[in-house]
Amino acid sequence: MRFRLSVIACCLLLVAPSTFARSPSRCALVKSQPDRWVTARVNSLITTARAAYESDDALPAYHRVLDGITRTLRRCKLSEDADFVNHHREFVEYVATISLDRRPDHELGFNVPDKQYFDETRSFVEVPDYLLQPAFLKLVSRWETLDKAKAFLRQLNSTRSASEQLVFLSYISRHLGTPDNDDSYRRLLIVVPGNVALGIPDKWVQFGISDPGQRVLTRNLSVVSALTNANGTFDAYFKDYFRTFRRNGSITIKGRWELGEGDDNCAQCHKSGVLPIFPVAGSVTSAELEAVEIVNARFRSYGSPRFGGYLDQAKLGPGLSMAGGEDRNHRFGKDFAATNVARAMTCQSCHNPQRLGSLNWPMDPLILSSFVEGGQMPFGMTLKNVERRRLYETLIEEYFATDNANPGILKSWLLGQHREFPARN
Ligand code: HEC
Ligand code: HEC
Numbered sequence: 001m002r003f004r005l006s007v008i009a010c011c012l013l014l015v016a017p018s019t020f021a022r023s024p025s026r027c028a029l030v031k032s033q034p035d036r037w038v039t040a041r042v043n044s045l046i047t048t049a050r051a052a053y054e055s056d057d058a059l060p061a062y063h064r065v066l067d068g069i070t071r072t073l074r075r076c077k078l079s080e081d082a083d084f085v086n087h088h089r090e091f092v093e094y095v096a097t098i099s100l101d102r103r104p105d106h107e108l109g110f111n112v113p114d115k116q117y118f119d120e121t122r123s124f125v126e127v128p129d130y131l132l133q134p135a136f137l138k139l140v141s142r143w144e145t146l147d148k149a150k151a152f153l154r155q156l157n158s159t160r161s162a163s164e165q166l167v168f169l170s171y172i173s174r175h176l177g178t179p180d181n182d183d184s185y186r187r188l189l190i191v192v193p194g195n196v197a198l199g200i201p202d203k204w205v206q207f208g209i210s211d212p213g214q215r216v217l218t219r220n221l222s223v224v225s226a227l228t229n230a231n232g233t234f235d236a237y238f239k240d241y242f243r244t245f246r247r248n249g250s251i252t253i254k255g256r257w258e259l260g261e262g263d264d265n266c267a268q269c270h271k272s273g274v275l276p277i278f279p280v281a282g283s284v285t286s287a288e289l290e291a292v293e294i295v296n297a298r299f300r301s302y303g304s305p306r307f308g309g310y311l312d313q314a315k316l317g318p319g320l321s322m323a324g325g326e327d328r329n330h331r332f333g334k335d336f337a338a339t340n341v342a343r344a345m346t347c348q349s350c351h352n353p354q355r356l357g358s359l360n361w362p363m364d365p366l367i368l369s370s371f372v373e374g375g376q377m378p379f380g381m382t383l384k385n386v387e388r389r390r391l392y393e394t395l396i397e398e399y400f401a402t403d404n405a406n407p408g409i410l411k412s413w414l415l416g417q418h419r420e421f422p423a424r425n
Contacts (some may be wrong), residue, residue, distance in 0.1 A: 026076070027077075030076055031084075034088065035087075037072075038088050038091055039415065041068075041072075041091075042402075042411055043402050043411070044065045045069065046400055046402050046411055047402055048061050048064075048066075049400070049410075050400040053361065053365050053396070073095065079096070087416070088416065090413055091415070091416075093315040094316065094317060094414060096315070097315040097316060098316070101265045107257070107262060107263040108238070108264070109265035109267060109311070110307070118258075121239070121308065125223045125225050125237050125239035126223075127203075127205055127221070127223060127253065128203065132253060135152065136149060138249070140188060141209075141243065141245065141251065142209070142210055143209055143210060143212045143214075144212060146209060149188065150168065150170075153168050163193060167190070167191040167294050167295055168189060168288075168291065169277075170186065170209065170285075170288070171187055171279035171280070171288075171292070172187070172279060172280040173186075173187055174278065174279065174374070176366065178219070178220035179240060180208075180218065180220050183211075184211065184220075185280075186210070186218075187209060188206070188209055189205070189277065190205045190206070191203070192205060196228055199227070201237070202225060202226045202227075202298070203225045204223065204225070205222075208221060217245050219242040220241070220243075220256070221241050221243065221253070222239070223237075223238070223240075224237070224270065224273070224274050226274050226299075232304060233304045234302040234304070234306065235306050235308040236273030236305055236307060236308075237308055238267075238270070239255060240255070240256040240257070240263060240264070241253050241254065242254060242259050242261055244259075265362070268363065268364065269367060271351070271358070271359055271363065272299075272351075272356045273302065273307070274299045275299075275367070276296045276300075277296060278370065278371065278374065278376055304354055304356070304357070305357045314353060316361075317409075317414070318348070318358055318409055318413055318418065319347070319348060319352070319359040319399075319409075320347045320348070320351070320360070320368075320395045320396075320399050321345045321348045321398070322348045322352075322409050325337060327398075328342065331398060339387075340383055340384075340387050341387050341391045342394075344378050344383060345391065345395060347377070347395070350379060369392055372391055373385075373388045375388065
């Protein structure tokens with residue numbers, strides 16, 4: 001009986017908004033009961049976001065909900081309604097921010113069109129000339145000649161000063177293929193030191209490397225640059241490039257977006273601006289293990305990530321583990337606090353706006369699960385494998401829960417119940 005009643009209640013909730021959608025007085029209805037509308041939309045948004053977090057197959061449903069909210073906000077001019085915005089500021093700003101990449105000319109998800117972003121940031125993300133020499137491009141296009149490509153880099157280093165040494169290593173990614181080939185996991189990463197005094201960023205230039213024996217060569221190479229600021233923050237800038245392998249053997253490089261090959265929302269995965277390198281175990285030669293340590297230490301020295309003013313991370317709200325002890329007891333039972341899992345739910349002490357950036361939706365499931373279950377996080381903590389899995393599950397549950405009596409981190413913030421967060425950048 002309870003089941004049936006809840007099914008009916010659930011259907012009423014589902015039917016109500018779409019009836020609004022067809023009625024000419026829909027806006028009047030939304031405006032007459034704004035809290036009800038916002039709560040219903042927040043529930044749908046978070047439920048579908050969680051499904052999309054768990055499976056890409058659920059992305060279309062999430063996008064339908066998000067686009068529907070954007071449409072109603074626009075048609076009913078809710079974002080211009082001072083009273084509505086005052087009462088639902090987090091919701092309005094969050095939706096505006098996460099729906100940026102729904103616009104075809106905003107694939108990067110930044111607050112300016114992609115063209116403008118690339119025009120304004122060009123000098124930060126250009127690949128240095130010496131990495132574009134035909135001889136190097138040829139060597140770096142194949143796994144088979146990677147050692148020779150590295151010899152080329154060592155040769156370059158022999159002519160560079162101590163502070164300008166390139167740090168490089170090859171590895172296999174445990175997280176993703178390249179934009180042109182989902183199955184291409186091999187990488188050569190070259191960290192090119194910049195010069196803060198001259199306003200030249202460090203450039204992390206990463207080549208996708210074709211697997212041994214591949215006929216169709218991997219095209220992508222990417223750049224993330226890091227420009228440190230005086231106030232303990234750094235700005236990260238992004239660009240993907242594609243190589244074109246011509247029949248005559250020449251190799252040209254051009255922006256992926258400029259070639260009409262689309263683009264990605266880099267910041268959605270790159271929460272910390274530059275991402276640390278956590279390669280497939282055993283995929284880095286012992287000679288290059290030190291380079292992994294060096295580049296990760298370099299990343300940790302940058303400070304708190306910003307995106308050059310192109311993304312206001314504060315609008316994405318609090319991240320994983322940003323919940324109070326009482327809320328946690330309520331959700332997982334009062335004995336939970338004494339467990340190792342509960343003690344490990346402290347991600348926000350480092351992953352917050354002042355430090356490494358909050359881990360909030362939209363975010364990448366593979367990166368999170370691999371750092372937690374793969375044993376890297378929480379930083380410096382020893383846990384059993386079953387505890388790690390449980391930790392991951394409870395973090396996700398606590399973040400995405402939509403229960404009215406005990407809303408999770410995202411829902412309670414979107415409904416304005418945590419106005420103290422986040423501290424502005
Ligand atoms: C689906 C998640 C995801 C997206 C989207 C993404 N990246 Fe990454 N990227 C990663 C991960 C994870 C790493 C760390 C290396 C690894 O494990 O593969 C990484 C590493 C890199 C690196 C090496 C330097 C570093 O930060 O470690 C570059 C360069 C890079 N990405 C560029 C980009 C650019 C440019 C975009 C957007 C056009 C982008 N990425 C979008 C997940 C992503
Ligand atoms: C004591 C500080 C600290 C705590 C607590 C911590 N982290 Fe981290 N986290 C770091 C540091 C430092 C790095 C960079 C690691 C490296 O350099 O290899 C990192 C990197 C990461 C990354 C990859 C970078 C990114 O931003 O996506 C993820 C994902 C991550 N941590 C998740 C978590 C989760 C989930 C928790 C909680 C269970 C957690 N961390 C707890 C300090 C911390």
